[in-house]
Each structure stands twice: as C-alpha cells, then as structure tokens.
Amino acid sequence: MMEKIDLSLEIAGKEFKNPIWLASGTCGYGEELADFFKLDQIGAIVTKTITKEPRPGHPPPRVFETGYGMLNAIGLQNVGVDEFIESKLPFLEKQNANLIVNIAGRSVEEYCSVCEKLNDASQIISAIELNMSCPNVTDGLEFSKNPKLAEELIKRTKSVATCPIIAKLSPNVADISEIAVASEQAGADAISLINTLVGMAVDIETFKPRLSNVTGGLSGPPIKPVAIAMVYKVYNSVSVPVIGIGGIMDYRDVIEFMLCGASAVQIGTANFINPRISIEIIESLKRWMESRDYRSLNDIVGKVRA
Amino acid sequence: MMEKIDLSLEIAGKEFKNPIWLASGTCGYGEELADFFKLDQIGAIVTKTITKEPRPGHPPPRVFETGYGMLNAIGLQNVGVDEFIESKLPFLEKQNANLIVNIAGRSVEEYCSVCEKLNDASQIISAIELNMSCPNVTDGLEFSKNPKLAEELIKRTKSVATCPIIAKLSPNVADISEIAVASEQAGADAISLINTLVGMAVDIETFKPRLSNVTGGLSGPPIKPVAIAMVYKVYNSVSVPVIGIGGIMDYRDVIEFMLCGASAVQIGTANFINPRISIEIIESLKRWMESRDYRSLNDIVGKVRA
C-alpha cells in the first residue's frame, strides 16, 4: 500500500524524492547527521550558508533557549566556498545526498562569485538557495527587505548560476509577498521561507544580553504560526513552488505547511533535539497519506479550505 | 524598607503609580478583573479598543492555542465610544482605576471623532492609546506600516485630544524604529509596542483554518524575544517613554523589558491564565528591587549592558 504513495516533487527540472529537507545552518554539511541516518533518504540537505571567504562567526554566547524556542547568532561561521568544494562536497557526493547549497555575500558580486565557483560542481548540486535574510550579519538582510535589491540579486545570480535558484526570505518585513513577487519576476525558481525572526533576551542578573551579538534569530515552535501565515500569503502571490520553514517538530506541522501551499518543507531547530526527526516525519507523513488514501502531494499542497 | 521603593513614573505630566499596566483587549473594561483585585492597585488599565460605532467582531472560532502561545482574531468587538462613555466609564471611575483608553478607526477622521468624544471625560482618562496595529481588521494596520500615515494620524489626533497620546505599534514591519521616530516627531507622548504578530494555524483534520478570519494575532511567551528586540531598538531611536508589551508572564520578564528601555509594561495574555498576575508582578518587582537596593525605576530602565 505504502508503495503507491508518491512523495516526489520537481523544481525547475530537478527531482526531489520527498518534500522533507534539512534547513540551512541546522545540519552542518551533513557529516554529523550521517551518524544517525543515510543522507540519501531525505529530500534534500541544505548546507550551512557558504560565503566567498571563510568566516569565524560570532564569539560566544551564540545561542539561548527561550521557552520552547531559541535564539541564535552564529554569525555565518563557515569554511568558505573553496574549502567547501574541496573538503565537504566529496563527502556529500559519496553519501548520494540531494544537495542544495545555501550561500550569502556582502554584495551581489560576492553572491555571484560563489555561484560561479559552485558551477564546477553543478552536476551534484540540485539548487542554490540564496540566504537573503540572515538577521545576524549585515549581509543578506537588505536584499530581503527591498524588492529592487532582491530583484537585482536574483537576476544577477540567475545569469551566472547553472543550477536553479531558490530565494530564501526574511520574515522581518511588512509585506513578504512583495519580496516574493519581485523574486519570482527576477527569475527565482522557488521561494523558501521563513528565516528567523529578530529577537533578543537579557540576563537580569548581569544585565547583559544573552547573545554576544545582542540580537539574534528566533527559531523553533514559537515562529510556526508566523511562518504558516507567510507561506499562505506567498503561495497566493506567486506561482513558483514555495518551500515552508519554521518551527516544524512533527509530521502534523508539515501537513499544516503543505495545506497552506508549501511544496516542500525544511526542518531546522528540530534536528537539534532529534537528529532522526526528518526520517521519522517522512514515515509518518506516508502513513497519514495512506490513512487518508492520498497518492501524491498534489492532494495536500494548497488545499486549505479558507 | 519596601516603602522606600518608588515605582512611579510620569508620562506627559500624568502620574502612574507603577509601571505594570494591563494591555488592551486582555482586560475588557475592567469589570471582570475587579472580582480578583482592586483596579486602583495597578499602574493603568488600557481598555479594549473602542471605535466610533459598536462592532460585533468576528464569528467564532476566534482563538487558538499554539504551543505556549495563542492566536486571536476577535475583530475589535466593542460597544462603541458612546456606550463606553455611558456604561463603562462610570464603573472605572468608581474603581479609581488609572485609565488609558485604546481607540481605533477606519480613517483619521474616525480616530479624531473618538478622541473628541473622550474629551468630555478627559479628567478621568490618563491617556489615549492609538491602536495603529491590529492585525485582524483592515483599520489601523496601515498607520503602523507607513511612517507618513502614522505621522498624519498622530498630528491630527494630538490636535483634537486633550490628553496625552500613546502610539501603539505593530511588529509586522521591516523597521519599527522608523515608525516610532515618525510618531515621536508627530507629537506622540509615548510609544507602546508590540501588538501581535500575524500568524495562522490550520486544522489538519478538516483542512480549515483555526480562525474564522483565517489569520490572527500571535501573543504570549513566543513573541517575547521579538518584543524585547523591538523595544530595545525603539528605545535607542526615540526620547519619549517606551512601553513594552509582549509575552510577559512574570516579574523577570518585566525587568528584561525595562533593561531594554521600557519605562512601563503592559501585561496581556498572562491575564487570561492568572487574573491576579499584575498584582503579583508588582510585589515581586518590589522585592527584587529591594534585594538589589534599587530605589526607583531609573536604576533599571535602559540599563542593559550591550
């Protein structure tokens, strides 16, 4: 019975075996999670943001638990695109992981130069996701707030990159569909959302912010309702696939996102608590679809009865 | 010892005996909470938004619990300003409650006409709070997203109203300090923030949104880090008093808001779970200040060591 269920989807000609992906910055480059499951079982792994040069990231403290959510200000710590290609890609290739590389830069040029370097490896990269929205560093965020800049960034990277481009948007805006529409018009092959909400916490003993960077990004269950509202809004504004991110902890959350228009989802913070969560979600999603006699994601995506 | 602690503050010449207020829409018109404590004990009660005409509000379901937070789309159900003055004000006056009246309208004119009507009762109203930010009805929200509109609204209401004006801002914007600065320049006597974040949830059994209004406002602990970050940002952009709102559940949360610049705070969703929470917070805040040998709020407000 389960065999009949088709979880696959296609984005700009690339096939994904299922809609359960791992969110950037919450799965490293796959090495550690490979201890817990076979990376080729999930729809895609979106790598931690890669930049042109390596970055050390922010000093500690970088994280703080806020109730049932968390703040982070990692500061895009990463090995840089050259080292990534040299030492991280081969592992991912060997694991047969469906790979999406998330990138950021301080300027359109930096984004483009990372794209160019990744072109050499494009046969094993399913898509590039543009982090237009990291709240913890100055780069990126502007692109997600200003439709004109977003458009320019996407046009330029599209002209350089040989694989599909996914625009990852920030929730810290007045009207996310405005940016989504601009991104689509500029040629984005898909829109993913949301990145973290800007947040802050203070230690009332020491009067010091809980993060060295003062503010950070809020993730986890608290942001789920915000993410769902934004996915719903964007789904009703664009026609490219929408990828839902934010606070997903189980398969029910995934269905909620899909009903509101997400063709696929990314699991973020939940990986920290249960490194096998994505695999468990794939199984539960299948069982749920089976119990409802659904055969493919088309039976669910966008089917909210609003 | 406790007697030496001064919790009072002043906004535009009006005295508030302490910085613990009740947020609009979470305390009705005070009648029900008066069963649980004496209303004159708290710093101020901010009434449920009042509009020119009575409004029935949205059909049910109007609320949904999301983890440790909640969504609401009440739809500004209220008795209208005339009935408010006739049947609600006398009770509040009798209780000796320090009163802030929260108002909204579909146009600047509507806001102004509510202000005018309230002028007759201005001797018992400490301030008018402009709800520029309710995410559940079309009115209001635009004023909080567009600095020009915000400026016009505040200028016009200031010119009509005889009591201080507090501008209550929406968090659903790209840069809240921009609106705060515009509000201050237009003459707002204080800025309060945040109202709820736009959110949504869907019932995966029925495929229907959890709220009849489809989207609603997210409140409670999940939004606290977002509120703190915004209070901190606004505090560093304006010089009028800032009033912090969002997810406060205990006195520690209050101190966190104050360290980031809040001169006073409003308790919202927490009233639903513990109708006596505001009184308990006043007591705990005093005890904490005493333990640290602080005498007044000046020792705390804005003192984060960032």
Add this chain to the structure above:
Amino acid sequence: MERRRCPGKKAPDSPYMPDIYRLRIISNSEAAGDAYLLTLHAPQIARSCQPGNFVQLKIDFPGGGLWRRPFSILDSDGDNIRILYKALGRGTSYLTCFTPDMELNAIGALGNSFSEPGRLDSIVLAGGGIGVPPLYFLAKDLLDKGYLPENIHFFNGAADAGALVFLDEIADLGVSTYAVTEDGSMGIKGFVTEGVMQFLMGVKKTPVKKDTSLYACGPNPMLHVVSKLAEEYDINCQLALESLMPCGFGICMGCAVKVRDKNTTEGYSFRRVCHEGPIFNARDIIWE
C-alpha cells in the same frame, strides 16, 4: 434577549465571586466509559456552585500549553467538588497522572446556571459524549429541590456501550435513564437526539398535556439538532455550550457565540460562552 444574571453567577443575594484556588486532590481515578472522576477539596466553590458552573484548571503538561482547561462541575458536597472528564488531548491526558494530595490551581466557580423548569414539567436531559456533567448536577439539584424523579428523563448518548459515561450513577439517582448508542450496542440505536425525538413524539401523543423542558449538553452538531427539535415541538430548551476558552472569566472575548440580538443594527451579537453562558436558551443561538 434579556441580560439577567443567571442563578449561580453572582446573584444579588450571594456575595460569592470567582477566585483563584489551589485545590487539593482527594481522588482521581477511572470511571466507566473512558472517563475519569476527579474529586477536589474546594470548600468555597462547593458551597456556592450551581449546575452549569465550571472551573478553569491549570494543567502544566510537558511540552507546554498556555491556557487553563475548563471543566463542568459534576456535583458538590459540603467541601468537595467532583469533575468527570475524558482524556481527549494533551492536557486531559496529563490530568490522569495527578494523584491524591497533589494540588491543582483552579479558578471558579465560573459561568451561569440553568433556569428552573416548571414544577410539573416533563424534564428531558440530553447528554452526548462528555456532556453528562452539567446535566447530572442539574438532575441532582432538581431532586434536592423536590422535583419528582419520574418527571426527569436522562438520555445519555455515546458511540457504543463502552463509551457511555456515568450511566449507572445517573440511574442511581432514580430518574428515568435511557442509554443511546450509535452502534446500537446498548439501549436506543442512533444519536442521543434520536432518543429525545422518540420521547417528544411520545409525549405529543399522550392525552394529558404536560409542558416539557429540555436541557442538553454535547458536541455542537448535536446541540444544533436539539435546538431544531425544541423549535419543532415548541418547548423550552437550554443548552450548555462548549467553546475554546483562553480565560474563562470574560476578559478575552475569545469564546464568543453568535446570538440573536434585536438591540444591534446587525440583528445579532456575540456573547461570551464563559460569562453570559455556558447556558443559553436554544432559541437565542444562531447556528452557522
């Protein structure tokens, strides 16, 4: 619709006001039909509560949950109140783990109460699923007040015999007790409304005319059908409604139900199930 304060809700002759209490658990154990019976030491509430009243319990279950959970009062003796609940979701499931001598934070008693039927009415009580508690309390209260057990007809409905809640205890009151099961495994086959309809048809046929008062509690679709029956047979009918309740004492406007209201331009207004209710006249409710 008149805005009278119903009995139980701060009636002018009663100084009682809802308050926050830490209530000691006397017992908490399984009852028939998947339900649990919780006895709480709550003297203040016990002495003033009325049928239809409820309490808001704070259940700090793992993983969170912001709101309190509302539960009807099943009955009270001098010092204790009892609650009959089903473990449906996260909070109610966790509630089953509480043991005697632990404490529960509660607000109560909340809500209004039922209006009394005529002295000689046929009194029909219809409880679907976990709708039994307020009606059980009502039945006990009416008996205390001297209403005759033979005039009280308690219809208790569930999916099957195993899910029937508190049936024996109801029968022990001496009232006429009718089991109604969807699968026919016990008593009348069908929804609880089926039983009520049969009864009303029977009453209609009896030569001696008697007024009938109908009281119902259960899921909304059931209450909707009950309302239609009451209209059809033109009898008084009061419903104990349920709703999601962020506060339970009237400050959030979240629990609203749409009722006819001639005083508004719209012809309707929203009332708080927790505060103007949970008991409403069936004819006031606008079903959508």
Add this chain to the structure above:
Amino acid sequence: MERRRCPGKKAPDSPYMPDIYRLRIISNSEAAGDAYLLTLHAPQIARSCQPGNFVQLKIDFPGGGLWRRPFSILDSDGDNIRILYKALGRGTSYLTCFTPDMELNAIGALGNSFSEPGRLDSIVLAGGGIGVPPLYFLAKDLLDKGYLPENIHFFNGAADAGALVFLDEIADLGVSTYAVTEDGSMGIKGFVTEGVMQFLMGVKKTPVKKDTSLYACGPNPMLHVVSKLAEEYDINCQLALESLMPCGFGICMGCAVKVRDKNTTEGYSFRRVCHEGPIFNARDIIWE
C-alpha cells in the same frame, strides 16, 4: 592545533557511533552535596564510552524547554552508566522527579576524551562545583590502566563542606583526595585553584623532578585561573569545558569556544565544545 579524533570519539578501531536511545532508569537518588546520582541502563553507551564523554538527555519538564541537557558520564559498568548532577535549573530540578523504570531519551556517547598522562606523571585533577564527573571517570580509567593511585591527586572544591560533591567516593578510589572550600569549613580554604597552586608549588620544591599533568573541570573563571597556573608552571593541562548546547553532536555551531588557530587569517577559530571538545588543551583556549 591538531584535529586528531580523540579517543572515545569514533576512533578508527571502534565502530561506535552516537545514537538515540530510550534508557531505563535504574536508580535516581540524592548523593552528598546537593547532587543526585542517576543510573541508566545503557549497554551500548556503557561499553564504548570514555572519560569526558557526555550524553544529551531529553527532560520534558512542565512549561517547556526546547533543548536536551548535557551531562557528563560519571562512570560505566558492563550495562549501566551513571550521571551525577545538581538540580540547578528547571530541567535538572525536574529530573530529580524521575523514578526507577521510567525511561529517558538520550543521545550518546558524545564528545571527545582526555589524552593520557605520562606513565609516571603527577596527575592533578581539579573539579569545581559539579565539575567532578568527568574527572572521576578519568581517575577510575587511569587506575584501570595501571596508573598508581599515589600519583593521582584529586582536588574537589565547593562553596562549603555541605556542597562538596562525591568526596567519599573519590577517596574510596584510593587516590589522594583534597577538599577545598571557599569558607574553609573543610580542607583547604579558598577556591579549588588555591589547592592546585599549593600543590604545584610543593612539586616545584621537591628535588626529584616529575612531570605533572593537570586536568580540570568547573566554571569558566576557575578554568581560566587553572590555565594560567598551567602556563606559569609550564605543565600539560586539559580542560573539560561547558557551554550551552542546543544539539550536542555538532550541527548547530552554538556551543563554540574560541581557540588559537594559526591556519586562519584571524589567528583564531571557533571550535564546537560538543564535538571537537568538551576536552581541550588549556593552551589552545582564548579567554575573553
């Protein structure tokens, strides 16, 4: 800094990988000094874990809490591991309520281990507060490997005598055990670093030169002082660091610590306490 995989962390000769387990609680009870001793049935972890390794426990305490909580492994026998913990916050306080036969969801074993000291070194172990567990495991492991008890000097520090953790059990190992209390209520007066310093001064004065290896675990200010001592006396020193740990197995970069790194333009880089650590060479750490 070399990036070698430390023992215990998937050494090439061991097929062991961290995994997610549901571990049955064997016992969970108070130990001396405000601490609790938790024994878990965990055969896979018990058979492969090394001193310094830790587990990430999921404690679903009421009111939430998103992350797992990290705890060092105190020791292991064939099938069980033990954990010694203090009830400091919400999670650890709730952990005290778990009773035998309940299960805990755990990920482990995680982290690297200590490098071994020279065969004839003076081995100084300095544990402040709840810093005892990894050092206790190390001491046991060294004894198992034939190191002489008289060469092992265990300094155990706390605010006062009552807060000293696991002192008798350490002494029972046969190693030289030194209590250090801030208020002088037992043993040496001062911070645990005071005791270490006195010892190192003593060693310096002894005619027969012996290498010293220093191992420390405790709050950051303590470890900072220990690092300075190690530098001053030019001895090997390894630290078991603590950090906030959202994941514990290397995917979030949240637990970073700043270490010297000549291979980067900045001269430093951030390492994961959970993955490259928690054991670091003192001289690699950049204190700020």
